[in-house]
Amino acid sequence: MNENPFPSIIPEKDWKKIQRMLSKRSLWMIHFCTGCGAMEMPPTMTSRYDMERFGIIPMATPRQADLLLVTGYVAVKTLKRIVRVYEQMQDPKYVISFGSCPINGGLYWDSYNTIKRLDKYIPVDIYIAGCMPRPEAIMDGFLKLMKDIDEGRADGWLRYRKYYDKYRANQMRVFRRWDE
Amino acid sequence: MKAEELFKELNVEYEMMKVKGNEDPRYRVKVNADKLEDIIVKFKENGFRHFVALSCVDWIKDGKFELIYHLFSYETLEDVFLSIYIPRDEPKYRSLRHLFPQIETYEREIHEMFGVDFEGNDRLIPLILEDWNDMPPMRKDFDTEKYAKEKYGSIPPVEGGDEE
Numbered sequence: 001m002n003e004n005p006f007p008s009i010i011p012e013k014d015w016k017k018i019q020r021m022l023s024k025r026s027l028w029m030i031h032f033c034t035g036c037g038a039m040e041m042p043p044t045m046t047s048r049y050d051m052e053r054f055g056i057i058p059m060a061t062p063r064q065a066d067l068l069l070v071t072g073y074v075a076v077k078t079l080k081r082i083v084r085v086y087e088q089m090q091d092p093k094y095v096i097s098f099g100s101c102p103i104n105g106g107l108y109w110d111s112y113n114t115i116k117r118l119d120k121y122i123p124v125d126i127y128i129a130g131c132m133p134r135p136e137a138i139m140d141g142f143l144k145l146m147k148d149i150d151e152g153r154a155d156g157w158l159r160y161r162k163y164y165d166k167y168r169a170n171q172m173r174v175f176r177r178w179d180e
Numbered sequence: 181m182k183a184e185e186l187f188k189e190l191n192v193e194y195e196m197m198k199v200k201g202n203e204d205p206r207y208r209v210k211v212n213a214d215k216l217e218d219i220i221v222k223f224k225e226n227g228f229r230h231f232v233a234l235s236c237v238d239w240i241k242d243g244k245f246e247l248i249y250h251l252f253s254y255e256t257l258e259d260v261f262l263s264i265y266i267p268r269d270e271p272k273y274r275s276l277r278h279l280f281p282q283i284e285t286y287e288r289e290i291h292e293m294f295g296v297d298f299e300g301n302d303r304l305i306p307l308i309l310e311d312w313n314d315m316p317p318m319r320k321d322f323d324t325e326k327y328a329k330e331k332y333g334s335i336p337p338v339e340g341g342d343e344e
Contacts, residue, residue, distance in 0.1 A: 077310040105332075110325040112317045113309060116332045123338075159339065166338045173335055176311035 016152070023066070023092065024149040025055045027142075030065035032085055035072015037099045037132055044135040054142060062088040067145075073101035073114045076174050079121060083171055086122050086160075093157045094149070096141060097124045100131045107131070120170050123156035123163075181226040183207050183258045190219060197261075206259035213264040213273065220249060220262065220279055227255040231279075234286035236294045240320040243268045245296060249276075266296070275301035293318035 004015040044051050059065045062085045097118050100106035105116035118124055128141040148154040187194045194209045211219055232250040239246060249262045266273055275298040277284040287298040288307045295316035315322055
């Protein structure tokens with residue numbers, strides 16, 4: 001978050017509140033699709049449900065994005081890319097886990113190559129259950145995330161900093177090497 | 181040239197296969213592993229210019245892998261499945277990528293998923309799996325549920341929470 005430009009005029013607590021209030025209204029979503037859930041994003045983005053009315057737009061690069069949607073099952077190969085993308089995003093950043101697969105494995109509960117719980121590897125702010133969640137559910141999830149941001153409860157990026165060693169240890173238990 | 185004429189010319193036994201909803205003729209042929217290359221060349225010269233797929237079946241009770249070379253002819257609209265058997269404990273066959281270049285990728289996949297070694301193919305590097313360190317996962321004796329529970333179930337949650 002940015003520093004307070006007028007510490008003598010605006011109290012630090014209010015400054016954070018103002019920032020949260022403003023940042024919840026301009027969430028830029030990284031355009032990163034995994035699994036089948038990305039299929040529900042076009043109707044959510046386009047005229048029928050139109051998520052842009054909440055200030056959420058898709059963005060092509062991780063450095064300009066605040067929001068990462070993991071839209072479906074996560075293979076080990078994909079997880080490596082997800083972690084890369086997540087670490088490139090700038091603070092504050094939020095993760096939405098979308099569909100039943102990143103929650104407990106879903107259909108792929110006994111698969112040898114998909115991770116079962118995403119929150120063991122990166123922190124997750126909101127879960128949207130369902131296989132697949134309809135655009136209404138996605139919009140509801142976005143609104144809940146905005147409320148959480150406003151109240152300061154969406155603190156996944158802070159938890160990632162705090163428990164970085166644990167998250168990295170879990171990641172390295174499924175990756176054999178990091179540099180490929 | 182029709183597939184049946186080719187079979188008679190090559191003097192191999194074939195069986196006709198029937199599939200619900202698809203009237204196109206399709207034939208299954210079990211061939212000798214040494215003669216497979218000549219037979220594929222013969223088919224390729226006579227209209228079967230489309231190599232559709234190479235697949236593998238694990239016959240664990242017989243101790244064999246079945247490799248199925250799937251050819252198609254646009255002239256006669258016929259499918260031909262040429263299958264060979266190789267021993268399961270020493271799965272080896274020679275690469276046929278000089279006949280159809282796309283065979284290279286199929287061989288790579290089968291090498292990764294079944295552990296079949298194709299001599300002469302120098303690109304048998306990992307294709308889909310990443311950081312894999314167990315036996316090839318599509319073999320019948322690979323217990324995917326046990327593997328998933330051991331590998332992913334043993335990872336602890338970061339901030340408390342319930343175990344799986």
